[in-house]
Amino acid sequence: MPASQEALAAALSPYLLMFIAFIIPVFGLAKISRGVTKATATLIQLVVFGLSLYTLLQVMQKGVITYTFAAFPPPFGITYIVDFLGAFMGILISTLFLLITPLSKHFVDDKEYFYSAMLGLEAGMLGVVYTGDIFNMFVMMEVTLISAYFLIASPRSPGSIKAAFKYAMVGTAAGMVFFLTAVMYYNALGTLNIAQGGAIISGIMASLGRALNPYQATSYIFMITLWTLIAEAALVPIHFWLPDAYSKAPPTVGALMAALSEGVAIYVMMRLFYIVMGGFTVEASVTLLVLGLISVIIGGTGMIYSKDIMKVIAYSTILDVGYMAVALSLGPTGIYIALGYILAHAIVKPTLFLSAGWVSRSLGTSNINEVKGAFRNNPAIFAGFLIGAAAVVGIPPTILFQAKFQLYGNVLYLGTWQFSPQSAFILLIMLLGSALSLAGFLRVIYPTYLLPGKSASPAPTYLKILVLLFAIGVLASGVAYWLISNHIIYPAGESLIGGRNAYIESVLNLWGG
Template identity: 30%
Template sequence: MSDALSEAIPVLLVAAPILAATLPLVFGLRFDRAGWLFTTLTTSSLFVATVVLATVVYSEGTVIHQLGGYPRAYGIELVADRLSTTIALLVTGTSAGVLAYTRLGGPRGNTFYSGYLLLVGGLLGLTFTGDVFNMFVFLEITGLATYALIASGDGPESAVAGLKYLIVGTVGASLYLLGVGLLFMATGTLNMIELAEAIPQAQGGYENTLVRAAFAFVFVGFAIKVAQWPVHAWQPDAYQHAPDGVTPLVAALVSTVSAYALARVMYTVFTVDFLTQTPYAREIVITVGAVSVVAGSTLAVIQRDVKRMLAYSSVSQFGLVVAAYGLVTETALVGAVIHLVGHGIMKAGLFIAAGVIALGYGARTVDEYAGLAARRPVVAGGMAVLLIALIGIPPSVGFVGKWYIALGAVQAEVWSVAAVIFLSTMLTLAYSARLLEKMYFTPANWLEDPHAPDADVVATDGGSGPGLTRQSDRARPDAVSIGMLSIVVVAAVLAVALGFSGDLFYDWLEPFVSEVFN
């Protein structure tokens, strides 16, 4: 492939979904259901283009596009290396897969799909940008689109949760922007590669007050975006009250890409030398992550609502990733990336499964899942596999990520992180086992069973029921499609298959990791 064509792919990946976001609105003036079709075609094409880009990066190395041909010192760059391409594959693949749920499960409406494409464009911009100010621009695009999608639910709770996300997210983005401003004052540049060279040359080098203050603002801003304790409160409300078709996309991608962006700034801009030479920088990062792991897991154990339980689980899982960043070892960084990818896949599958169960069978709380496996074996089986992967039981991608992070903790001799990994695994087992016990070992109460079908309703996933109770008013078994069930199964299969890919992940990320640490 020619250099010009390969360099154009990152630009197309960012610009195409943002431009395509206008199509559902335009064609929606004549066709009511145009949005889903255009969004499916766009996201599927984006995934194919990302696969092509990944092959180019693998064979030829990092792809850099300078917009307008301006030098990086004062221009804008898009950078596709092995790390950013990995996250782009997750973004495009997940955004295309979630549409299998929204086709029948909703939300519907062409304005919704415009927001959907805008969010995908913002996430891809965050992934590929090589400029810290444009990272802020894409953070804002992502935040506004996420707010609109969360608030697209029918009830007032969705609007309140969306507004809460908007306010807290704006605070996080503003703190990040303050950090960017301080970096510019200290160095006179905004390009990530230029910053990495300019920071140690600034007056005082890594001891420069502006540089250290910039790191503090950037880290706190991203801690809000990634939902680290105690600035996590927006996430459970957003996940619980967002429409069931929105939660998988937000849970799998929004905080995941923000966590990736934090790694990019920490390791590409501030570099390993800053983290190791700045007093208490590593310790603060590790502490924030470790406390979030314990707090998130503990809060997840006591939840009754399934979506809220999974939301607190995300607080814990992202805490593990942040703690891994603070270890500053090659093994821990690879483990953090694997855990990010695995978490995105697992949470997309789990929230789609929760949406299928809520849509088709009217169950939203842990107690309402009683007896689900006997009547809905496919969706219950997929959810069970994903929960087991979330715990970190081998062979699963959840195990691989935790294993590499634990090895990194041992290498760095930070035994507290190794202990936190063990504790979080036990707590994850506690809330996952509670749900599994309800699905597989607790018989349903036929007087209150929300997912028992009427006698004339046939389950779409191979289950059957005696038809002893009336169907819940919330349940719509006819709305559960084969596509919805298929995407749950695909997520479960990927969660297991990637568990055998630890060495492949390490080899794939090795050029990036070696560059960072050398």
């Protein structure tokens, strides 16, 4: 029964963040300056970035790594299991939080509690992508929920409080159902460990639970779980919380949540279904395809009819999640496309939210009719917004164009290399989504840059640098997409699909078996 310490850095990261998150409010009580609070938050995020980078290097060198808490292997203890996919998600999360959090001082009354919640949000996301235990995954999702609720409400305006309440109600309901499915999973298989579940379904390990047919029981359980993740990912019909939540939250919060939250929810879908079940069931694939296509239309339509610049961007998030869901429905090849979308989302959404957020912050409004000429004196910020918008529409050479091009190609033949009316219909819906997004962004670009009006005040230097860096990243990653695909996206997808047995064996080996 050997204890595993290889993934100690990954296991330590979320708990280190939560520990400092609880310490930071004491700074306010002790009358310690806010500069120290900000520096402490940045320092711990830098440390966690280092731990995430170290974890990634460990995975690249050794393959799947594990950490058992208190040396108790599953099913008795919680195990953190990190493969290339988990390490990729971890470095993405820690990098974005490190870069974006310092900008918060320009958008919010940055009291100690705000930074505590920011660290909590990062801790929750990292815990979700690193853990190999369904119950621990639930706990980390709740940490994310509580932190996000506070952050969305932090402006303390009626709109932000209402948006936070709506988000909390959906998140709480989804969390309760996820917890119940975790209980059902344990009852059926006798373990909460994801890898052991996969071993039982594959026949490698005897079931420890009560289900006579583990595969059938788990497929029913995961269909319920899927709906909780549909809510977390803001797919139609449980999307209604997102436009208000992301548009009313501080721009740094909206940028981080739009960049990462949906990607983390998609990650959980992939992790559970592919490791435990060996892939999405037919029912799950059909559900994702139908809801994905509807989300593309609803997201694009919302972009056209929204009168708020921040809501236009928020609805574009729903549209892009729809594309991710369609990709997942295509089977194993769709995993690589979805991962490309997750990476693209992480670069594109901060570009849009931060640039538009500065306009909203500077002029005191985000109403499209009241921000005419807002970008005129901020060419760097406008360039970032323009490139981000081009990416969402799918204009080359942006990274989202590359991801969409792959998706269109796979949908056109649905993996059979034979054209069909079904594939043509799906492709038509997705092309319509791109057209709607173009119309939606033109409604913003035309008045904010081409019409005369009051310009937003000059953006802070760091904000301009960061927006330009993200914008350059959108273009550069698009140009070098095949290189990124070969060295990042493909290995991440392969660790989930081809590396399923290695993931399972990493846990079975904890028992010496």
